Every structure is written in C-alpha cells, then in structure tokens.
Amino acid sequence: MHDETIQIRWHGRGGQGAITAAKIFAQAAFTHGFPGVVMAPSFGTERRGAPVEVSLKISKTKINDLCPIESPDVVVVLDDSILRDADVTAGIKPGGILVINTPKGRAVYRGANVKLATADVTHLAEQAGLRRGIVNTGIIGALARALPIVPLAALLDAIGTEFGAQRAAANIEAARLTHEHTEME
Amino acid sequence: MFVFESGNVAAAGAVKLARAKVIAAYPITPQTPLTEKLSEYVDNGTMEAEYVAVESEHSALAVCIGALSAGSRAFTATSSHGLLYMAEQLHWTAGARLPMVMCVVNRAVGAPFSIWNDHQDSISQRDAGWIQIYVADHQEILDATIKAFRLAEELCIPVMVCYDGYYLSHTYMPYEVPEQSAVDAFLPPYSYRHTLGPDNPASLNTVTLPGGRLDIHGEFAPGYMELRHSLDLEMKRAIDIYTRIDGEFAKTVGRGGSPIVQTHLCDDAEYVAVALGSMASQLKDVADTLREEGLAVGVLAVSMYRPFPGEILTAALAGRKRVIVFEKALSFGQSGALYSDLRAALYSCDTKPIMSNYILGLGGRSYKSSDFCEAIRQSVARDSACGDHMGWIGLNR
Amino acid sequence: MEAKKTQILDLCDEELVHPGNRGCAGCGLNILYRIGLKAIGEDAILVVPPSCLTVVQGLYPITCSQVSVLNVTFASTAAAASGVRAALRAQNNDHTKVVAWAGDGGTADIGLQALSGAIERGEDILYICYDNEAYMNTGVQRSGTTPRGVLTANTSIGGKRERGKDVAAIVAAHNPAYVATCSAAYPLDFHDKIAKALSMKGFKYIHAHTPCPPGWQMEERIAVSVARLAVTTGLYVLYEIENGQMKLSEPSAKLLGKKKLPPVSQYMQAQGRFRALTPADIDSIQNEIDTKWAGYRRQMTSAAA
Amino acid sequence: MATDDLRVLTSDSHAGPGDAGRTGSWRVLRPVIDYAxxxxxxxxxxxxxxxxxxxPDTVVSKTLQPQIDLTYCKGCGICAEECPPGAITMVEESKFSDEDNR
Structure with missing residues (x-):
C-alpha cells in the first residue's frame, strides 16, 4: 500500500548521474527486502547541466502508483548549487530527511521540520580517486547513512555491479568514505 | 531472473527473446530507448537480426511489411506522430494480414507539440484492423509482447502492444525475464502462409474488385468485402485465442491468468472504475483507499481493447450501480472512445449501470491517486436520476 | 572489359508476362516489363507501388506476372524493398534479387524520401523507375518529372510551368553502386543494364524513359519511334554512372560524332502534349540540347587528350 | 466459398493469361504479316x-513465321511500325469476316 512507501526525490543536474545513483539504490533495495521499487526520471527531455529530478519509491509491496513524487520522505541533492535553482524541499513530509552534497555543512540550508544530512561528496569522491565532479556514487553513501534501510555492504555490491571491474573500486570507496563522513542532524 | 530496468528495455528484451529477425525503426520520444537498445543488441551480437535505420516511421513499417511478406519476423515501435505518420501502413499491414507486432509507447498528439503521455495516438488508430493490447507494468510489457507474436502469427493479424510513455517507458521497476529456452518452447519459428519468393510466385495485395471473380483455375475468389469480413471474423476470435495462448504461456513461462480484462475487488463491487494501461494499476490503490471509506469500489482493466471484449465486459459490469471510465483520449465531439464502446456494449443488458466518463492526463497533465478518489466519490454522489455524465479531471478553468 | 551486348536472338524465349493484361494498347511500360523480367528472371521479388504497373499486373486473383510481386503503398517502395532484402539477408538468401519498380510520381515525388533513405543505407536492391513523365494511372496529371510546357490534366492551359526533376542526377548525388538511364525504344540496352546492375552489390538505379500513347497524346503505333526520337535528337541521354564516372551508352554515344543533331521539334510535333510550346520555346529547348552536347563533346575530347 | 474458409486470406494473385479478358476485342486494326x-x-x-x-503484349511468337495471338493482340501497331522490311500492315478489323476470326 502506498502509505508504507518510502518516497525519495533526487535533485541533480543533467549528466551528473542522479538516475544511476537512484538506480543503484533501488536495485540494492529490491534485493534486500523491498519487492516494490519504482524509479523514474522527471518525465520529459533531459538537457545536460539543467536541473533534473528523479523519483524513487520503495515499498514492501508492489507499487501501483507511478506518478512522480509530490510529498517525499527524503530529498537527495547531488550538488548544493541546485538549491539556487529549485525548491528542493517542495512537498517534503514533516520530519523528512534532506541529504545534501555540500562543503558548507549545516549552514547550507535553513528550514524547519527537516532532518539535515550533509557531506562534502565532491571532495570525498575525489579523495577516493574519482574525477572531480563525479558525485553519484558518493551520494549513495550519504543517503545510506541518513536512511539506513539497505545494508551499506549491499549498496557497495550494487555499485560494483553497476560499474564493472575497472571503475568499481574508486566508486565503492567514494560511497564508503561519504557514508563515514556524513553529518547527521 | 529479475532485472530492474525501464519499460522500454523490458520491451526490447521481449523482442530479443522472440527472436525477431528484422527491426526497423525511426527515433521518436518516448520510444527511442527501446529501439536504441535493440540496435545495441544487434550490434553487440547478442541478437541475430537485421536492424534497418530508416528515414521515417512510414518506412519503418514498410520495411516490416516487406520483411514479413518475405518470410521473417519483424518488429518496430513508435509513438504519437510516428504512429500517425504510419497510418496508411497500419491499415495496409492489417489488410495484407501480416503478423506484425509493434509497441506503441503512448504519447500525446500535436498540435501543439507534447512529448508527454496520453492515449490519443493509439486510440485514434483503433479502427486500423490491428489487435490492441494495453499493459499496466513492465512484466506485462514483456509478457504481452512475447505473446503478441504468437497471437499475430496464429491469426495473421497485426498486434499493437501499447504502454504509457514515461509512466512505463522511462520508469524503472523490477520484472522477471524468462529463459530463452522457455520462450522458444512457447513461440515457434516464424511462418507466414503467403511468404513470397521464387517457390511461391504470387502478387500480393493487388487491386481487388468490389465483387468476386474467378481465379485462374475457374474457382470463385472473394472480393474486397469478403476479405474485410474475414478480417473482422478472425479478429473477434482473438479473445479466445489470446486466452488460450496466455494459458500456454503460463505453462511454459509460468505467468498468466487474465489476458483480456483484469479485475481487482470486483466480486462485490457496486462501483467499478474502468481504465486502460498504467491508470488501471493505480486504480487498485484508489479502490483500496475507498474501500476503507466504506465504498464498494472495484477496478476493471481493459487489457485487450481491440477486438473489444464486449461480452466479457457486459458480464462483468451488468447490474453494478455505476461504471466510471477514466480515459486519456477523446473522440472529439463525443466522449472517450472506451466509454462509448463500453456504453454500447452495456446497452443490451437488462440492468444497465449508470456511467461516468472522466477525461484526464491529456498531454501529460499530472494526476494523482486522490484525483481518482475524488472523481469516484463525486460520481457515486450524483443523483442517479441525472443519468450518465462526463467530467474532466485536473482542468484549470 | 565490356560485357557482350545481348542481341534479339539471344534473349530468353520464355515469357514471364502473360498476354491479355490491362495495359493500354501500345504501352511502353509493357515493353520494358516484358523484356526487363527476362533479365531479372524468376528468382526475384518485385516491389511495386500504385502505378500503371499495378494495373498491368492485374486484378485479384489473377496477375500477368510470373514472378513474385509485393504491392505496397505509394510512398514506401524503396523501404519495403529494403525490408524484403533484410528478410532475405536474415535467411542467408543471397541469390534472390530484390527489384523495386515504380513510376515517375512514385519515385520523383511521393517516394523520394524512402528512395533517398534506401540509397543512403546502401540497400542491395535494384530500383527501376519507368518515367512516362506524368501520373498516367490517375488520368495524366503533372509529376515532378513532367517537362516544362507539357499539357496534362492539371496543367491543361499553358502546360507545366516548371522544369522536370533530374531524378537520375539526384540518385547519383547519393553515390550508389550504379545509375543508368534507359529508354523503352532500346529494350536490349535496358535488358543489359538490368543484368549488369544485378551483378553488383549495393544500390542500383535505372531510370527508363517510357512512352505513353494516351498521356503523350500520340498514336499507339508510333510509341516506340517517338521514344527513340527523344534519344536520337539528344534530348534524352542514355548513360551509366559507375564509381562517379559517367559514360554515354551506345545509342547516345553515337550522337557524339554528329556535327548537328536532328531537330528536337520532330519529337515534340509527334505528340499532342507539347502543343502549348511556341516555336521560340522549342528553339530554347534546342539550344539547351546543343549546349549540353557541346559539353559532352568537350569532355570526350579532353578525356581523349 | 463460405467466408469461414477465408481465414487468413489476403489478395494473393496467381499468374495466368487474360487478366483483362480477351483483349483482342480491343483491337480496331489487325496486324497482318506478309511472310514474303x-x-x-x-x-x-x-x-x-x-x-x-x-x-508490349506478349502476343508475337519468336518463330520462323512469327504468329500473332489475335485472342490477346490489342492492335497497337508497334510491330508494323518497327518491322524493318515493312512486312506488317495494319488492316481494319471490319475487313475480316467472322470466318477469319476463328
């Protein structure tokens, strides 16, 4: 039933990998106790650099409602510059979680009734050996910290599967590092 | 094996499993990821097929017409304007009795341009002589597309598998992919009675007289009208044949059940919501919610829209208090097409339900479950003396 | 090495077109179809859009054609032929020939998009356009290849105002394997060009000038001789293009040696459809022909030098 | 033929002469060959x-004395026009008796 569905809305920029990140999280959720998993990018065209949204719904039962998320439980922001362009917390449920990639810590967002989780994913991912600006795997670590519904190991496995032999290690490390360094409110 | 992929990839997977040999396609949103995926399968050798990158949808179906007539299983997919650009080819395919399977990724039709979902494209081609199947999720996309090849080839009638643009095409969800061996056991290699070639010299689709005519052996051959009559008769058999095919699919692949219409909480329902495609799936949640409020609501998904399963629908809906039809397409100046068809089917029953028709989602206009709840409550609350009615959901006025 | 030219006596005796079909008396297409099928043979699938050939083939359930024919919609000829080829390829059949056979309207106008696409893809098909210079099957309306000044049912007063399209040049601009022009007055040349085209892989195109007694407003019996005049006056040039090189075919190459070509007015005066042309119009057409041939002579001289 | 037997039928024409009937009846002039x-x-x-x-109509035989199949010859006269020695003349059909038409 839809009431028990966890709704996660992702905000990123075209080309940043929000879809891949959501997909990896969704796949791990599916294999770890959530038969109902539905993920969709915002309906319409995607343009490189322009803000994009991804809806991810996770449930213990089959999901029938495929409409885009309007009241998210969790909002994931891949890049704090999006805060200027989009009202990322629009419709967020009271007490909902806001996960942001930012070097500014909690100072990045001032709003009531939202639990904030921040990490400097950009920096941590670089530290893990990824090219600057690759944040989609790192942010998974932050989300896993803020919303511990899927074991971290499962997520790291899913990242490995997604990227294959050559690029897996740095991406897994980015998620692990971020998971460790995410600051929770 | 379960995979987590988009609806377009589910469709591509079905075509691969069905071992289509000729694929012709022209890009149009939101169909593109489907045919891109097929071109990838062909290029990387995981699928043994010819991929013809044509210069228009009209040509896409022309290539398939050529391929099917020359003895190879063919596939294309399109959306919206692409489907309408194919319009004459659609009729041609059906008239030629070619066992074509095509996915229609439903999208609104311009002008003005809209790349978003509604059902106007395929609904406007409901009279082209194709079987139309509307599916509600990725598993149904995959299963129906495989079954469609069997159906098309048994009946020599083309089949459109229609699924919602974005809601299904670009949405990811888990679905189970059958083993190739199971699909092979279910779907025999392609054969077509009229396959052209030096061994069977014939001229297909020649000008046909209004009346019949003697053939070269002095036997009476039918005219155009008999050929049309035959198409109509054969198409009506699709309901029974698809039900049988679904049973065989269940045996070999392990899934199936109700391929023509699907019901949810219908047994004791006083009010039944009817829809095509992914809306029907969403209505299950709506019915669950309204049941909690004490309203005896059920849902009926029309999976096979052409041929129209009038008898099955009449049996399912006669005697209900209300039937509420939700549609993403219009026959302008009339009502939703499904509504008119359903209303005509129910004309013959003694206890006719009162009917409501709600139009929503045109050009991708957003809707949510609460909109359906509200519409059903509104319909139920209407004085039955007022009779049938039509309304719009989400219209800004 | 030039292939040996087929003579009448060498032609296959077997007829692949039955008599008693619906072609008009004196139909130039019928000559081409009869001789063309001798070159194509029975191991072939023809693809035909609406045209006089649809009618010539016959009405269900009888056809004059003893080869397989797939009749398709007007705009889809080259695409449908591509589909037939794709199926044959999928079946590992590399012997059956795929031949699209369409009229000028079906090629130059409504079918041009599909034709262009098929050439660009390098489809292994032979496309034959029989050009009788108007929509004859629907009652003689102007087509893209109708020459300037021609009277048709929808250019019935002053004749067509615009020039005809040079479809062979449009096709040649795509760089296909083979392009040739032919005339119903030279069926053996047509036969040999088909045979040559079918020996090649890739896209081949043959454009055949085809007399139509009712459409050209002339007596049936002179159909071939009038078509021949189009060639002998230098108006319609027979050539082949391979690897980007154009080569005049024998009937036209013969004209290179002539100081002065026979007047084109002979050709025009034999037909009613040119009635609207003034002597000045004919002079200007004559000038164009003379300039064109002066060019050919220069090319040949410089090539020889 | 009952329509039930028409299942899976489309127009598949097969080759035979005389699709348009005995097209010899279209003829106004008849080709007559002078074998001399x-x-x-x-x-x-x-x-x-x-x-x-x-x-154009597949009615002339490639025999030493070419024969014209008058059942189907439409009488276009191209053979007469193209005959190098001028051996063929087109003669008005009305000149022939029913006897000749057998």
Missing part, C-alpha cells in the same frame, strides 16, 4: 524478330 517480306520467314533462319521484341 518477313526476314526470318523468307530466309528460313532465325533473325530480326523486332515484332517479337517490341510487342
């Missing part, structure tokens, strides 16, 4: 056969 002038007939060797080559 006709090259193969005269020489007794296969030659010429322009009439056979140019016939």
């Amino acid at each position: 002038k006709c090259a193969p007939a005269k020489s007794g060797k296969p030659s010429c056969f322009y009439c056979w080559l140019y016939c």
